[in-house]
Amino acid sequence: MSEQASQKNEFHLPNLERQPFEPRALQSIILSTLTFCMAIIACIPLFSVLIMLLYRGGKRITFEVFYALPSTAFDVGGGFGNAIVGTLFMVGIASLISVPFGILAAIYLAELAPESKIATVASFCAKVLSGLPSILAGVFAYAAVVLLMGSYSAWAGGIALAILMVPTVMLTAEEAIKMVPQPMKEAAAGMGCTPAQAMLKIILPVAVPGIITGVVLAVARAAGETAPLLFTALFSDYWLRPNEPTASLAVLIYNYSGMPFPNQIELAWAASLVLVLLVFILNLISRAIGRRKTV
Amino acid sequence: MEATATETTAETSIEAVAQATATGTADLDPEAITLDCQAEKIFYGDFLAVRDSHVPIARNQITGFIGPSGCGKSTVLKSINRMNDLIPGFRFMGKVYFHGMDIYDKKVDPVAVRRNIGMVFQQPNPFSMSIYENVAFGLRLNRFKGNMDEKVEKALRGAALWDEVKDKLKNNGLSLSGGQQQRLCIARAIATEPRVLLMDEPCSALDPIATRQIEELMVQLKERFTVAIVTHNMQQAMRVADQTAFFAVDISRGGRTGYLVEMGATKELFANPQEQLTKDYLHGEFS
């Protein structure tokens, strides 16, 4: 009786004990369980792909696959050294084009004229471009480079990949530059830096980890692209000659996985594993660099 | 200069300030004016932020800017070294004479102005580099070709920070505490020996001890530099400023425009302010 009275009393001490069956608590428990399950499920595709690749492709990974050329239809053995070189070469070309381009554009967008018409339009275009189906980049490079040069080539492949990389590099670099604290930028101006000095000595050094993260992610994506290369670099069974059709891991997988020869199918699995590991390692590198951020 | 500010006790330095303040004259000798800020109108876009403020800043003295929030103290202070040029829409009408030269003249390079008129901001803002490099930064910018170590040590001693950081000069400036960071920013600003040092509420993020250290430092600094400081703390203005400028907001014309109400030797201004506004403001502060 007296207990009831004291519960009605407004000034009674609040009850701090857990009440697991209150609707509020139940809701919270259900929600956190649900999100936990979804997080686990989200990991399943990556791990199942990895496990399958390790199982199917792992046994074919020998030294030979890294340096040998593909074997002919009914042969055994062989490798895809040319495809690895081709992928590295074309991704390298794409990076050489897109990284300076993207970073310079990002400097303009983030620092020099963030409010200007050009900046608004450019940043909108970059966002649209980053969602562009990659095959369209291939079609564009086909029309712009392949038809002009008269032949499929590693250059055309590199340009197609660059088109895909530019928006990623540009948008992440813009973000990284904008993340540099405003007071630090003011301090640079206050010390008597010209805008160029402030950018080179103060802002870029702080933004570099963020920029590198973006570049690595863009490279990882470009390394796995198939569609744009089908239109531009095509494929080749020989070592790299930049003016001619060029092999790449992605297109090799696409071609060989459909062949009726067990050796080629094994090579396709092994190439898939190499490609996934490459992307995986690049992602780890970008995370490691991202974590080193000082600000 | 070798005796660090931390060694002097607060009491003795206040006495020193009181004496210095007593000798500060109300009508300044025109020869002694290093900087003559004659702001007629200062705009942010269409917004008239400050009008009709004539603030002469005397050499080797500390000039304090006081007044309610939003009255344009920072605006005027930052106009003095053209920091506001970075803000889109900013317009300054008037003149700022620095050794007889109008720094808003078309011929003048704002970057050069900022190299001669240093600034310490309200929030400590060291660069993300080592303590040593922070201090050396301005010297390198000015292509200084001498004994860098010596200069860095001198600046750090001048900012009463040397003893605390001499063993970790390679550590990042951002790893210091807030008060140490602010003193690092002061060291960075005085390393290049600018003629004038502008400080916008340099102690607002600091505890009372660090505040005292910085106040003592300012009193030492004025032997070599000319200092202008914005402060919300009346006691601080009394302790350090030789001259004090009181700003207020004028809401009569529909806007919220700041202007200089009166300016004079600190003791004079606090003891018998000429304007009713000043009286009310000081009265509110001290009652």
Ligand SMILES: Nc1ncnc2c1ncn2[C@@H]1O[C@H](COP(=O)(O)OP(=O)(O)OP(=O)(O)O)[C@@H](O)[C@H]1O
């Ligand atoms: N970058 C800016 N853009 C537009 N208006 C501004 C800008 N900076 C300041 N103002 C306006 O100018 C007026 C004066 O601001 P200022 O910062 O100079 O005041 P203050 O006296 O320093 O105030 P506080 O004591 O709070 O720092 C205010 O009304 C403010 O809103």
Ligand SMILES: [Mg+2]
């Ligand atoms: Mg202010």
